[in-house]
Amino acid sequence: MFSTLDWRALAGGLDGNGWAMLPGLLDAGQCRSLSALYDSGTGFRSRVVMARHGFGRGEYRYFSYPLPPLVAAMRAGLYPCLAPIANEWSARMGLAVRFPDTHAAFLARCHAAGQVHPTPLLLRYGPDDYNCLHQDLYGEHVFPIQLAVLLSCPEADFSGGEFVLTEQRPRMQSRAEIVPLRQGDGVLFAVSQRPMRGVRGDYRVTMRHGVSRVRTGTRHTLGVVFHDAA
Numbered sequence: 404m405f406s407t408l409d410w411r412a413l414a415g416g417l418d419g420n421g422w423a424m425l426p427g428l429l430d431a432g433q434c435r436s437l438s439a440l441y442d443s444g445t446g447f448r449s450r451v452v453m454a455r456h457g458f459g460r461g462e463y464r465y466f467s468y469p470l471p472p473l474v475a476a477m478r479a480g481l482y483p484c485l486a487p488i489a490n491e492w493s494a495r496m497g498l499a500v501r502f503p504d505t506h507a508a509f510l511a512r513c514h515a516a517g518q519v520h521p522t523p524l525l526l527r528y529g530p531d532d533y534n535c536l537h538q539d540l541y542g543e544h545v546f547p548i549q550l551a552v553l554l555s556c557p558e559a560d561f562s563g564g565e566f567v568l569t570e571q572r573p574r575m576q577s578r579a580e581i582v583p584l585r586q587g588d589g590v591l592f593a594v595s596q597r598p599m600r601g602v603r604g605d606y607r608v609t610m611r612h613g614v615s616r617v618r619t620g621t622r623h624t625l626g627v628v629f630h631d632a633a
């Protein structure tokens with residue numbers, strides 16, 4: 404399903420910048436039907452009001468299993484394309500962990516360690532809502548790349564609310580990047596750490612992501628994390 408994408412270019416973006424765009428991953432109808440699930444409130448295991456936890460302002464809901472077919476297909480379909488990149492990152496960072504070829508095998512590992520709760524989620528932001536810079540870590544097992552898809556249409560449905568990534572290199576101050584997503588665009592990005600080539604070999608950089616303040620309207624996002632939660 405995703406094997407026809409230009410994975411050399413995508414791996415180049417992930418290696419170089421810590422993120423890569425998947426333009427037009429979902430069409431407008433798919434975006435609308437996923438967004439509509441949010442308010443229907445069915446098919447979710449929990450709802451989080453971000454302000455209650457100091458995560459920002461806005462809310463999100465984690466899907467329950469079974470995931471909506473489209474979400475399940477993206478999670479299982481992207482994983483095998485990402486696992487080789489994740490394995491190269493592990494090797495370059497001197498980590499022992501290696502990721503199996505299939506998402507089912509990786510989930511079995513998560514589940515055996517007690518990480519059994521599904522992590523794909525829908526987020527909803529209204530005026531003045533935002534998402535603090537964070538990392539989606541849910542236990543010992545971490546797949547180092549995740550996906551977010553913008554379901555709303557910038558300028559038509561909302562203004563502000565930009566997807567922000569920061570990268571912190573050892574002994575240096577953080578730098579930020581904005582990913583200019585349109586409706587249906589996906590962004591693959593590093594969950595927490597990735598290797599960066601330096602003159603004396605690879606070193607680790609720390610990534611965080613968040614969303615700047617929504618000025619007007621409503622913004623929905625789909626988040627797909629590949630590890631499950633404890």
Ligand SMILES: O=C(O)CCC(=O)C(=O)O
Pocket residue numbers: 526534539550551566612613614623624625626627
């Ligand atoms: O709403 C967004 O664009 C970011 C969502 C997020 O934090 C995630 O998908 O992990």
Ligand SMILES: [Fe+2]
Pocket residue numbers: 537538539612626
């Ligand atoms: Fe996140």
